[in-house]
Amino acid sequence: MKFVHIADVHLDIPFKTISDRAGLGTKRRLEQREALKDVITFIKENNIDYLFISGDLYEQEYIRESSIKFLNELFKEIPNTKIYIAPGNHDPYIKNSYYMTFDWNNNVKIFTDSVQKVENDDVNIYGFGFNNFEMNENQIQDIHINDRSKINILVTHGDINDSIYNPMKLDVLKSKGFDYIALGHIHKRDDFDNIVYPGSLISLGFDELGKHGMIVGEIIDKKVYKQFIPIDKREFIVKNIDVSNIESEEELIEIINEVEDNNNLYEICFEGYRKFNINIDMNLLKDNIIKLKDNTKVKIDFKENDYTLKGLYIKKLNEKKDNNLIDDKTYDDLLEIGMRTFEKN
Ligand SMILES: [Mn+2]
Known part of the structure; x- marks a missing residue:
């Protein structure tokens, strides 16, 4: 069986703090939609059987019905793919949430806060999610795999460190015997054998550097073959400039504008001792420089x-x-x- 695993899309997040430039929030929200479309296209072209979405698919506080409809229309485009969603701490399964109120397409299964098992021909899928913006209920203790001859997968959202976000101990997770555990919550991609955080689908800012995308996997004879495929067409990059030997704001602007012309978004961080007052007009900088941070000390x-x-x-x-x-x-x-x-x- 073939699967795609994504998490932490945070649809409709306002992107308030990523940029000193106007309009980038909207641009980035358009890119969230584009990223989701690209995932669906990949699923179509590669006949993927399962899509696991491990929480924080949207932002409860900001999500609009139009965005939910957009999502659901995408899900309709892949009727042969079974979609499993575990609500996270940003999109908990609560009263009046779209998880409860919206009429989702019939290939979509949304897990609740109690562990459920869905039986398919070859695969049993277990899942649970958040019932609130925090959760510490230890559901993982109650999960016991009943048929080890089948492929067993767990889909959930939570922390493998101690926290208020569904903390789960790695050794407990390992001991359960799942063939693959599709997690979400940590926005930086990470995996512990087949216990996997795919990372946020697209980067949400300068604390999420590097490439972002999805995990694509195939399980053959209970062996998991998986790879990361980038989806985000941009990378957030932090570049430090020591201003100690720079004589003027003009010279600093020239140095800042030496960044490459590409899709990546740059935060320029000034450090060292400044000899002049730094108050740069963003209009003088290349378009892909979107944030300035001044950590200099005065000389x-x-x-x-x-x-x-x-x-x-x-x-x-x-x-x-x-x-x-x-x-x-x-x-x-x-x-x-x-x-x-x-x-x-
Ligand atoms: Mn998240």
Whole structure:
């Protein structure tokens, strides 16, 4: 049997914080739809028997009925594929959720918070999901495989570390004897033999670097052959620039714009000691640079006989530090706040 395993799509997430540029949120939501279409196309072209969606398919808080209809129309396009969804902490199985209220196509099975087993000819599929935005009910204890001659698969959402998100211990999961465990929750792809987090289908921001996509697998004679196939056409990349030897904002802009022209989205993080005030107009940067982060410290050339407000401020701070009235961290913070204030004027 052949399967596709995805998780953490987070459909309709607003993407509020990924960018300093307008419009990128909407663009990224369009790309979520495109990614889902690409998964469905792959399933059609490769005659995939099962689609496992391991939670956080959508955002309960933001999901619109139009997006649910869009999803369901896609599911209708693959009538021969059985689809199993385990609700996650962002799309729990709760009253008034679309999982409960929407009339899903008949190839879609949505698991609830109690463990259910669905028997197919060759495969038994077990699953459960979240009944709330947090869950700690240990359902995993109650799962016992009854027919080991068949392929047994578990679909769920949760943490393999201690947390409030359906924590499950890896050794307990391993001991259950499943041929494949389709997990979701961790957005970075990871696997422990056949216990697999596919990662988020598309990256949700600069804390989700690298490639994102789906797991495609085939189980033959109880042996699992699986591979990762990228779906997200972009990668989020963080690039650090040490500004210590850069003389001006113009020079810095030139260096920032040396990033390659490609589909990837860049966050540029400034570090080191700055000699000038950094206040860059995003319009001067290439389109694929979408976020700037300033972790620089100000370079101070303090002169004892500087009686400007700035000079006096530094002198006062130095005195406090010398007399151990403030620690190094507070000194750095106050220096930073002060210098930023003076830079503005
Ligand atoms: Mn998630």
